[in-house]
Amino acid sequence: MPSPGLPAWASVLLALAAGLAALYGIVIASLFLLQRQILFRPAQDRPDVARVDVAGLEEVALPTANGLRLLAWFLPPRGEAPVLLFLHGNGGHIGHRTERIRRFAAQGWGVLLVEYRGYGGTPGTPSEAGLRLDAAAGLAALRGHGIADGRIVLWGESLGSGLATWLAARERVGAVVLETPYTSIAAVAKRRYPFAPVDALLRDRFDSLVHMPAIRSPVLVLVAGRDVIVPPDMGHAIHAAAPDGELWVAEQGGHTDLMQHGSIEAVAGFLRRRLLAVGQADGLPRPAGVATTVP
Numbered sequence: 001m002p003s004p005g006l007p008a009w010a011s012v013l014l015a016l017a018a019g020l021a022a023l024y025g026i027v028i029a030s031l032f033l034l035q036r037q038i039l040f041r042p043a044q045d046r047p048d049v050a051r052v053d054v055a056g057l058e059e060v061a062l063p064t065a066n067g068l069r070l071l072a073w074f075l076p077p078r079g080e081a082p083v084l085l086f087l088h089g090n091g092g093h094i095g096h097r098t099e100r101i102r103r104f105a106a107q108g109w110g111v112l113l114v115e116y117r118g119y120g121g122t123p124g125t126p127s128e129a130g131l132r133l134d135a136a137a138g139l140a141a142l143r144g145h146g147i148a149d150g151r152i153v154l155w156g157e158s159l160g161s162g163l164a165t166w167l168a169a170r171e172r173v174g175a176v177v178l179e180t181p182y183t184s185i186a187a188v189a190k191r192r193y194p195f196a197p198v199d200a201l202l203r204d205r206f207d208s209l210v211h212m213p214a215i216r217s218p219v220l221v222l223v224a225g226r227d228v229i230v231p232p233d234m235g236h237a238i239h240a241a242a243p244d245g246e247l248w249v250a251e252q253g254g255h256t257d258l259m260q261h262g263s264i265e266a267v268a269g270f271l272r273r274r275l276l277a278v279g280q281a282d283g284l285p286r287p288a289g290v291a292t293t294v295p
Helices: 008-039 094-107 128-144 159-170 185-192 208-214 232-241 263-274
Strands: 058-063 069-075 083-087 110-114 152-157 175-179 219-224 245-250 291-294
Touching: 058 128, 069 094, 069 128, 083 094, 083 128, 083 159, 094 110, 094 263, 110 128, 128 152, 128 159, 152 159, 159 175, 159 208, 175 263, 208 232, 219 232, 219 263, 232 245, 245 263
Parallel strands: 083 110, 083 152, 152 175, 175 219, 219 245, 245 291
Antiparallel strands: 058 069, 069 110
8 A cells, every 4th residue: 555645656666665675685685694614615425535545645634623533635745745734625525636746746756635524424514613623633743744835835726726825824734725815704705795785794704815914925816817706806906915926827717627737737836946945044935936828
């Protein structure tokens, strides 16, 4: 019914505005309530290490500071080669990174792949705070194996880049590799949902850009020129904020296919330059500064 004293058209406009406001409220409430389901996309099946078919790769358990036991896979290095702490992206589980593991093994690198809480049958629920504990547990495990900090490489893939930057700002390691990194999850969300009050809604911010100036290790940033998940300019901003950063850009690369464009070889060259330097008092690398673009 039209409101008393208002013409019919005004009542219709008021009803329409009220309906749109209610719809907007429902959308915003849904984004708030479902934000972790949107951000974290775990596969729940437990990955089978035997299916990777890499000699020496074994399943291990990692204790976290809050009492969880995480699934992880460990591949010992060949000789004194670097050892990666690989922190994967938001989707799937470590079993979906088998081709990476084979490529790492071919380089002779060691690698510890940490499975996050709530992923791959691991107990717990993913959150930024929880995944930070998981990343820290991985670094503690490598140190517990007697691996010197100067040989440890933090490799963060997409979502994992936020964990790598946080950890590297706190703990000095040999090097850091950031693959398709973002400046913050808030910044990504604002581009994807420009109509939403992201700052008021977001629980897990993963603010990588804030941590970059505190990183004392050399950083290699891998950027995909055709990334439709994380805007490439965010990777450039991360590189610009690194005190000791190198940049590698695959102009035709997408978010998940950088290996097809030579990213492993780019990382291998970076590690040869930076980790195998000789004659440094603390055994850790010193600045170089390289920018590389490939088609």
